Amino acid sequence: MRLLAACFLFVGAACSPETTQLEPDFTIEASQRVSGSNFLTPETVAQQNDDFENPGYLWVERGADLFEQGEPSCAGCHENGLEGVATHYPAFDTGTQTLINLEGRINLCRTRHQGLTSLPYESDELLSLTAFVAEQSRGLPISVEVTPQTQSAFESGANYFMTRRGQLNLACTQCHDDNWGKQLRGDTISQGHGNGFPAYRFEWEDFGSLHRRLHDCDTGVRAAPMELGSQTYIDLEFYLAVRASGLELESPGIRR
């Protein structure tokens, strides 16, 4: 069942090995694809769009300060800013031959180019830098693609999305592909896109990464969650990004 689902995603590509860019099929067609902000109240959307009242900007602002630090500083090497960069993540890093997300890229710059240590995942510093970089792509469409180098990561993400797990025995797809727009207790299920993250969630009363959200969905079905920053979640993040192609980035988003 699980394997079948993953194969179906590649019906178009499987028999044409000469194509380099694969075009996977998704349950939700591109024309129906909508951001999680479509399921928020108008007041919350207004707060998200207000650069002052959006509490996520506390982290963006701190990220801007951190960007000036280090020897050389981030700004020293990226003086023209990083507009549009976040739309291409997760991306393949040739140096390490792995798929990395924006957090991973920032940590690579620290270790590779600044002689510093990696920042712990979900630390305020890493969230702030990530928010500062992501904010520079606010309003730009997600644009990641599956290449031969990233195909196995995409498949592993697709597998995670399609696999039932936890005591409730539910897969991501059952909520976010099959039942979006419907109520789950007090909440409306969205299509499960990551385009608002890192985001401020009212439930957390805090700013957090997409992986923290994924962790919450896993524990929501009473499954053992993966570690934040783990390759499993990065692969899943990649699958989600391909699945959300074309949606505008909203980070710092606001969610319930």
Place this chain on the structure above:
Amino acid sequence: MTTIRLSVPQTADRGEIIELRAMIQHEMESGFRFGSRGEMIPQDIITKFECFYNGTLFFSSDFHPGVAANPILKFYARANESGSFEFVWTDQDGQSWSDSAQIEVS
């Protein structure tokens, strides 16, 4: 590390009513929550906010455990003279944070 964000118009006409906004990064831990081992998470909240216009206190507010994290306040002032607005937050232990913004009134 505490980030403060202020929104104060840079200029105003004399007598104009202006909107001031202030946000501070703070957990506002209510003291009513329990950790994963069932232990009480101690209360840690800001208890007082004050705003001074050229040194004179003209707006203040008491915070209680029900106030959400990263509180934002929006209030109004009559712009009578050029100068500065100083915003001060004080927590339950007396630690305080402040920031200020200038205004040109003509």
